[in-house]
Amino acid sequence: MSVNTTTAPVTPGTQPHAVRRGLSIATRWIVLVGILVVWQVSTMLMDNPFFPTPVKIVQKAAVLWLPGPDGLLTRSMRLDVLPSIARALTGFGLAIVAGVALGTAIALSRRLEGFLDWILQFMRAVPPPTLFPVFLILLGTTDQMRIALIAFGSVWPILLNTIEGVRGVRPLTIETSRVFRISPARRLFEVILPSAGPKILAGVRTSLSLALILMVISEMIASSSGIGHQLVQAQRSFAITNMWAGILLLAILGYLFNLILTLVERRILAWQRESGRETS
C-alpha cells in the first residue's frame, strides 16, 4: 500500500478513486468496531462464564503475555509462546528447505517424477494430524517430534508447487542460459528458481497456515509447554478467559506471520507488480 501512495500522482482524474478508497477503509473500521461493540454488549448482557467479554479477554491476554512493569517476559511468554513460535518456525523452515530442494530435484529429473508423482499425491492426501501417533512413537514426546510433524505436514504445498513451478520454466528460458554458457549452478539458482519463484511462494503461503495448525495440535497432547498446551490446560482447569485469550493470541500470531510473509513476497516479486504496470 505504501508503494501505491508514493507513485500515484494526484491528478483530478484520480480524485474519485482516492475518495472511494478512503470510504472503503472507513467502512472496514466501522464494521470492525461494530462487531466488537456487539460482542462486548451481548456478552455483558448474557453474563455467561463461558463467554467472557472481549475486554476481559484482552486484559487477561495482556497479563499473561505482555511484559510486566519490571520489563521481564512473563512465565507463559517464556514457557508457551516463545517455544511455540520456535517450533513453528523451525518446522516451517525445514519444510521450505526440503520442499524446494526435493521439488526441484524431482522436477528436473523426469525419471524421478514418473516414479514419485502418484506417491506424492497419495502421501499428501493423508491428513497430517493422523500421523501424530506415528511420530510420537518414533520420536517420543520431544521438541524434535513436534518440529518433524510440523515440517512433514506443511511440506506438501511447497513441494508440489515447486515441482509445478520448475516444470513450468519455459524451455526457451533454459535454452537462453545454455546459449550464453551459464554454469549449471547459476542456471539453477539464478534462472530456474527465480522463474519458479511465484509458484513456490504461493505454496509457502499455504504451508504457513498448515504449520501453525500443526504447531497447536502437536502441543495439545503429551506436552508441557506451548500455546496448544496452554489452551488445553486452561480448558481443563475451567480458566475459560485464559482459553479465549489463547485463541486470540493464535489469531494475532497467524495474522502477523502472514503479514511478514506478504511483505517478503512483495519484495521478492516486486518485478511482477512493476511489470503489470506498463509505463510509456
Added chain:
Amino acid sequence: MTVQLSHRGPAAERPGTDPTPPTPRPEGPAMTLLDIDHLTHTYGTGPGAHMALADITFDVKQGEFVSIVGPSGCGKTTLLRTMAGLMPPTGGDLRFLDQRITDVPEGLAMVFQDYRGSLFPWLTVESNVRFPLQHLGLDKAEEQRRVSESLEAVGLAGNEKKYPGQLSGGMQQRVAIARALAYRPKIMLMDEPFASIDAQTREDLEDLVLKVREQFDMTMLFVTHDIDESVYLADRVVVLSKPSTVVQTILDVPLGRHRDQITTKEDPVFIQIRGEVARMIRNAPAGHELLAERRSA
C-alpha cells in the same frame, strides 16, 4: 585462435564458394567463421523417422551478414538450433572457427523470436544485459561499460532500471539485442527476431541491426521467413527448399553497406533479387527432389 587462423589461408578456401572479390579489410581475405558441410538432421529413427534437413552446405565469413530464408516449415529453426550447438546434428559436419560444434561454442550469441521467454522478467533491463557477462571474468568497470554501451547502441539508455514487462515488444527485443552485443560474440545468430513485431517497429529494428552490425563489426546470421527482410539486411541470402530441406541457392546482394528502407527497396538490384528469392520460395521443390535432380545431372 591465432593457431586456428593459420589453418585457413587463402589456399584452403574452397573454390567456387565465394566468387565476389574480398572486401578491402586490413586482415586480408575474410576468414570463415561458420562452416556447414552436408549437414543433415533426422528426427526419430526407423520407419517413423522424419528427415528435416537433407543437405545443408554454406559458410559464413568474418564480418558477413548472411540471411537464411525459406518456405514455412522448412526447418529454419532446426538449422539454427543445430548451429548454436543446442542440438547435435545427425549427419554432416558443422564447424565454428574450425572446431567441430558439439555443444554451445564460446563466442556465439543468439536473439530469439520469443523475447518474452528469452529475457528474464525478474531482472531489470540492465541486469538482463549484464547476466551473461558475469562469468566472463571482466572487471566491474568493463562490465558496466559494455552494459551502458550496448543499451546506448540499441536506444534504450535511461531504461536501465525498468523490468522487461514494462516495455513494449519492440523494446524488449532491443534488450535482447543489447544483451547479445554486450557479450561480444564472434557471431550473432538471430532466429526470426522480428516475426512477432508490428511492421513499422520492425523496420526500425532492421535498421538498428544494420547499425549495430557496423558499430560492433559483428558477423550476423539471420533467419527469417520475410523475403524483403532477408534481402534488405544481408550480404548473402541462403534460400532453402521445402523439407527434406536443402540449400536451393545462395545469392549475393551487391547493394553495399549503406541501406535505406525506401531507396534501397526502390533499387532495381534489390527488386530483381527480391523477385528471384520470392519465385524460388513460391516454387520451392522438396529437397529430396532437388537432390535427385542434381545427382542425375
